[in-house]
Each structure stands twice: as C-alpha cells, then as structure tokens.
Amino acid sequence: MPKRYWLMKCEPSAYTIDDLARDGKTCWEGVRNFQARNFMRDTMQLDDGVLFYASNADPSGVTGVARIARTGYPDHYAWQKGHKYYDAKSTETEPVWFMVDLAFVERFPITVSLATLKTTRGLEEMKVVQKGSRLSVQPATKAEYQTVVRLGRKMQSTTS
DNA sequence: GCCAACGTTGGC
C-alpha cells in the first residue's frame, strides 16, 4: 500500500508543533466529526505523512511535519464522564470516536501561511485553501505534500 | 470580535 498524505489542523492554544517536538509523540484525541473520524479509523496507515496545520493562528498555516505513529484506535476520552471530550454515545464495546498517534518529524523554520498556500501553483485543489473548508483531518496528494514541505524548508536553504 | 460556512439536531 503506498504511503498517503494528510493535513491535520489544531489551534495553537491546544497544541503546537513545538509541543510535538518536545513530546516526540502524541495522541490526536477529540476529533468529533464523522468524516475526519473515518479517515483516522479506516484510511490512515503507519508512517503516512502529516502536514501539521495551525488554525486560528497568526498567521494560520503549516508549521511542520509529523507522521502516523499508530493507526486508528478508540478515543477513550469519549468514555470519561465529565471530560470535555466525553460522549455518552461512545462506549468501550461500541466506540464511536477514534484517534491516531502522531510522531514529530520536523518543524519548519517558517510557517507556510494560508495566504502562501493560496497563491502557490499546484495547490489550487488543496482542501485547506477551499472556501469554508472546516474539516480538521484532510487528505492531501503527494505532490501537495512535497510542495508544502519545500516551501517550509525554503527559508533555511536560501539563508544558508 | 465578527460573521460566513458548515455539520448536527430535532420537530414535524
């Protein structure tokens, strides 16, 4: 099975690429959208590439790269009464919500801002640049992934 | 902080 590529959003107030660099690995709990869940539960594979996207940030954009370190498994936070991700519809025998683990790969020297993504040739079809695109877990193509990674490393290569 | 776009819920 060929490697797949993704973009995953997170608000900096919740988690950042620096947090991931520090932790090395983290579980991606709290996704409560069926489409995003399906990607995590059914489609993501070990070592898939993930563009780490900071939403509601200044500026919003891709701040680095992660990889899938563990494929879909039940989000146990949904079972913890009182937890902000608690959902009575999800049980241990019939889990509704799933998560994956991400491992840190690299932090870009600069944020590849949404504005940059929107004006970069080859990224016109990317989900995140479409108007009203709120899905927090989105598939990306290999070409899109490689283009964004190149942009993220650009500053480093041109200043060295 | 505003508000457009979207997903979900619930009345009918």
Added chain:
DNA sequence: GCCAACGTTGGC
C-alpha cells in the same frame, strides 16, 4: 425525509 435552528469552526 425535509429543513429551520443551533452550535462550532476558523479566516479575517
């Protein structure tokens, strides 16, 4: 099954 109301996301 329709659709209005509501809550959330997320750019600006």
